[in-house]
Amino acid sequence: MIPNETRFYGLLYIDEQNNKDHSDLPCGVDPIDIYIMCASLCSKAFRAIGAAFHLITNKAEYVRRRLVCLGLEDFAVLHHDFSLMVPKKIWFYSAHFKLDLVKAFGLGQFGKRIGLIDLDTVLLRRLPGSAGLAVYDISDQVFPAFGKHRVVSDLQLVSGRPLSDPRWYGGEFVAGSAMEFATISRHIDSCWPNYIKYLSSLHHVGDEMIMSSALNMARADGVQMVDYGQAGLVARWWTDRTEHKQAPFDAVTGAALLHLPADKVFLSQEAGYQFDPEMLLSRFRRYARKKIAHPVVDGAVEPLLSRPRELFTPRLSSG
Numbered sequence: 001m002i003p004n005e006t007r008f009y010g011l012l013y014i015d016e017q018n019n020k021d022h023s024d025l026p027c028g029v030d031p032i033d034i035y036i037m038c039a040s041l042c043s044k045a046f047r048a049i050g051a052a053f054h055l056i057t058n059k060a061e062y063v064r065r066r067l068v069c070l071g072l073e074d075f076a077v078l079h080h081d082f083s084l085m086v087p088k089k090i091w092f093y094s095a096h097f098k099l100d101l102v103k104a105f106g107l108g109q110f111g112k113r114i115g116l117i118d119l120d121t122v123l124l125r126r127l128p129g130s131a132g133l134a135v136y137d138i139s140d141q142v143f144p145a146f147g148k149h150r151v152v153s154d155l156q157l158v159s160g161r162p163l164s165d166p167r168w169y170g171g172e173f174v175a176g177s178a179m180e181f182a183t184i185s186r187h188i189d190s191c192w193p194n195y196i197k198y199l200s201s202l203h204h205v206g207d208e209m210i211m212s213s214a215l216n217m218a219r220a221d222g223v224q225m226v227d228y229g230q231a232g233l234v235a236r237w238w239t240d241r242t243e244h245k246q247a248p249f250d251a252v253t254g255a256a257l258l259h260l261p262a263d264k265v266f267l268s269q270e271a272g273y274q275f276d277p278e279m280l281l282s283r284f285r286r287y288a289r290k291k292i293a294h295p296v297v298d299g300a301v302e303p304l305l306s307r308p309r310e311l312f313t314p315r316l317s318s319g
Helices: 031-048 060-069 094-106 139-146 148-159 178-197 207-220 264-270 277-293
Strands: 006-012 053-057 076-079 113-117 121-123 133-135 173-177 225-227 234-236 257-259
Touching (some): 006 031, 006 094, 031 060, 031 121, 031 264, 060 076, 094 113, 094 207, 113 178, 139 148, 148 178, 148 207, 173 178, 178 207, 264 277
Parallel strands (some): 006 053, 053 076, 133 225
Antiparallel strands (some): 113 173, 121 257
16 A cells, blocks of 8 residues: 555645636536535545545635535645746646645655645545655557657657656656655756747647656656556546547556546535445446437547547447
8 A cells, every 4th residue: 555654635726717627517517616526525535445635725715615515524625825827827727736736745845755636536445555656657648649759849848858768647646755756846847947938839738748747857867656557556537539549447447546537527426425436436337328328529628739630439348
């Protein structure tokens, strides 16, 4: 298992005027409430294995009031003063503040061993420990969608230097020591000016662009990394059509941490149930079967390059 002293956190940065992150949610749904309910599910899942989950936000009192109004169980909500100057109206505006948390983690403000997860993930079982920085390599998902040459070129543009065997890392999971996060933070600081400079030409705008660049640089500096995706411990699965061929859902249910980025509403509703991983997976299969059978027209989640796209329909099983 992950060492007992590892503390897991999620981020909820609230700024409705600048967020453009909610195009995947139905009209009329309060996105902040959805994220708060997802955080509640995260807390229930960690509590089920005897561990704690903490939510870090810029509006802690507001979140605590909403927990009461929504009838959700209380859990640790921590206030943090964020300082990163993120461009207004940028895609995935609030997610960029993960970079602020990486700096705080590196300073030891949240413990000696720290893990950061997205709120639209669910912990199904204990995460094993790691001797190095635990990451989630999703190059096999990103390279086919945008082309390896383009992705590598952008990573080197943001890094400002050549990279040896560059990889793309998912932003939904990273865990390690404060010292390892300090190294990543230093590289984030060096990448940020290039990221802002080349913002309009990058294939992806978001925290993963900078984190992937910084992680590649840290790996080159000797930081030991363990890919929890390759180990089958962390998985991302879409009920939407994708630009890469993803494994059927049955192939990822053995993961300890499952990321469902297109299904925040489903996860938020699960906060109202007593947490049971098998029952959650059963309800998800029924929900996903209906969604896949009656897909909605794909909307643009972020600006994409003008090029033909082959989209693959998700499958629940290989049969």
